[in-house]
Amino acid sequence: MIHLCALSSEPMLNVLNKQRNSSKLRFWMLEKCMVWDMHPHSRQYFRSESAIRYEMERHFQLYDKVIHxxxxxxxxxxSVMVFAICVNLVLQPLCSAFEFDVVSSTLLIxxxxxxxxxxxxxxxxxxxxKGYGDDFTRxxxxxxxxxxxxxxxxxxxIDLVSSVPWDLMAHTLFPDTQQGRNVMLTMHLIALISLLRIGTLMTYLKTILDMWFFSGNLQMLIRHSIGVIFLLHWTANLHYLVPNIQRHFNGGWFPESWTTTWQVIYLKSKVDRYIHSLFRATCQLSATDHGLFPIESLADMLVTTCTYIVGYIYxxxxxxxxxxYLMSRKSSEIKYQEVMSQLDKYILYKQLPIETQERILYYYEYKFQKFQFREETIQDFVPESLNREINYYASxxxxxxxxxxxxxxxxxxxxxLSCMxxxxxxxxxIIINAGAPGECMYFLGNGxxxxxTxxxxEVCHLEEGSYFGEIALVLRDRRIATVIAxxxxxxxxxxxxxxxxxIASEDHLLRRFTIIAERRIKKTYALEERHKQYLLDHSTKWEEGF
Structure with a gap:
């Protein structure tokens, strides 16, 4: 049976708009700041349309000045922040490492x-x-x-410090004196705190990849690839930054270093110097060599040692x-993928119609949430008292x-809950069919x-938190209505x-159920009689016209 809603289907946002006299611009902004059902986390936190509507209503009534x-x-x-952080993680180390280079600098960066x-x-x-979500409590x-x-x-x-334009302040506020250059160097080093935003980058990037339905393995590959690129870039700049710092504190002169070899000195482009530094960092991170130039100074030795250690750790x-990954191929996620693969082959073997295929896949995705486990087996090893506690908190x-x-x-x-x-x-x-014997009642968790009649x-809609089917248990044995998902x-x-x-053993609860059941029976029978009369009248008119 297909549900064709005969009740008011006015969009929730339009209903809310009538409750508050807002300008079109303000309401447009409010709509963009409310929960979005296409967001990858929406279906994880709110597993039904009714839950999303409730969240929108809660947001509108209580926190309309907050971004969901x-x-x-x-x-x-x-998405904007992913781009901005990536640009910052590339340019900030370049600006700090090459700022005090003897090659002429540019103010573009x-x-x-x-x-x-x-x-x-x-x-x-x-x-x-902007609000936040708790992945543990959802x-x-x-x-x-x-x-x-x-x-x-x-x-x-960290966000506050990395929001200050240290580099521009260093260029415009301090004179080209030894004391001024000391302050400028300190500012450039403070600006490197913004590199700690890489954690925020990875968090936002995961959300975006989830939005585009990238698989878990592909997401891990993308994040690790980005991490390797930034690690190489930062290490290359570090190899050039440390000798420059040493030269700065020695008044422009320092003992031999790889940056003072004649091959590097005659490089007039910062790009060429960066490429040499990047090659040196790549060789040392991969623990294959120390690069084209030998280790000349204590600074070179210190940086090289740190690079080798980081390379080995990585x-x-x-x-x-x-x-x-190879040893966890029997983990719950892999098992889920294996089950879905078997399910695809089963569907292909049975030659099921497209609509039935989609319903089967939809059911599995909702039930297991990309994890496969045997709940019955787990519960068999857990004491009954602990099982009740688990059911209580899970529900x-x-x-x-x-x-x-x-x-x-x-x-x-x-x-x-353990009995449910x-x-x-x-x-x-169809969850309940009118006229069928009633052997149970239902509590609506999601949906x-x-x-x-x-x-x-159509009588009404019931959303999560409601219950139905109690009439057959309290007043009569058969169902008086049909309930469809x-x-x-x-x-x-x-x-x-x-x-x-x-429940029935508690007198006050039984009375409450009886009152609600009688009210529902009265409403259902009244609508049923009016609908039957409506159908009879239209049937008579059709016969007379025929």
Missing amino acids: PFSRFAMFWE PYVLMVINVIFTTDLIINFN TVTLDRSLIAKRYLRGMFL ITFVTVMALH RKLIENVSLLQEFSQDVAGKI KIEIYLPND TVAVY PSGK IEICEVYRLSKEDFQKY
């Missing part, structure tokens, strides 16, 4: 970095007004005080990562949404369902025996 971390604007700004500093300053302001925080507290304890100091790290979102479950102690609620069976229904699946009249739904099934044991 899973919004269109957040995705756009993170400091001005480009000034533009990057403006972007970083804007990002500083945005971070105080919750989003939009409270400004909590946002500020978390940011101040995190990356704020090679070891890559080797361990590769071995870990905390259901408990928060269903006020009925909040009235029980954690132990009793855990027992009820989780079932997943795809869009247009939205539509309720119909026996003749096909509008989107993919995760429901908790409670059998009639467990209902009698835990």
Whole structure:
């Protein structure tokens, strides 16, 4: 049965717009700053359309001045920051390493970095007004005080220091004297703190790659490749920076170094000098050689030693990562990929229609979330009391949404949850059929369902936190309505025996269920009678016209 909604389907944003008299520009900006269902994290945190609508409503009513971390604007700004951070990680070491070179310098790089500093300053302001998500609890925080507290304890100091245009200040504010050059050198070294933004770069980059559906292995390859490129670039600049610092503190003269060999001195281009430095860094990081030029000074020896150590550590790290990948081929992610591969072959063998293929794949993706594990096997090795505790905390979102479950102690609620069976229904699946015997009731964990009378009249929609099917357990044995899944739904099934044991045994709960059941019966029967009369009238008119 296909759900064709007969109720009001007015978009949620238009409904909210009527509740508040806002200008078109302000509302457009608000829409771009609200949760976006296409964001890669939206479906991980909010696993249904109703949950996304609830999040939008919560954002609009309580935190309309805050940017949602899973919004269109957040995705756009993170893309801008990926570009800006990459430019900074390339140009800032160049500016610091070659600033005091004897070859004439250009002010182009400091001005480009000034533009990057403006972007970083804007990002500083945005971070105080953008919420954050907790991957462990799958919750989003939009409270400004909590946002500020978390940011101040995190990356704020690094972001603040890296937002200052140190290079331009060094060029414009200080004279070309020994003391002025000391201050300029210090500023250039302070500016290198911005290199710590590489962690932010990798975080934003992962979100963007998730957005474009890159596989986990391909994402890891891209991030490691970028890491290798930056490591080579930074090491090349370090090899040139350290001798320059030594020369600066020696008043323009220092003992022999690879940068003072006649081959390097006669190179008039900074690009050529950088290429020689990059080759030297590559040889030493790969632990193959020390480059074209011998180690001449203590500074060369120190930098070379550090480079060899970093190179060995990185090679070891890559080797361990590769071995870990090969040894973990039976991990949950790989098992999931193997199951999906078998599923593709099964679908091909059965020659199923396209629509059925999509529904099967949709079900597996939703159920396992790209992880494959045997929950029954795991639970068999866990004590019953611990299983109840696991079920309680795993279902905390259901408990928060269903006020009925909040009235029980954690132990009793855990027992009820352990009795429930989780079932997943795809869009247009029939969960309950009118007239069928009622042997259970359902609690809606995720998704939205539509309720119909026996003749096909749509009564209402129920969203997560609702329950249905209790009428057959409280007042009568058969179902009085049909319930259909509008989107993919995760429901908790409670059998009639467990209902009698835990809920019907409590008089006040039974009375509440009875009152709600009688109200629902009355509404359903009234709509059913009006719909039958409507169908009868139209049938009579059609026969008369015929």
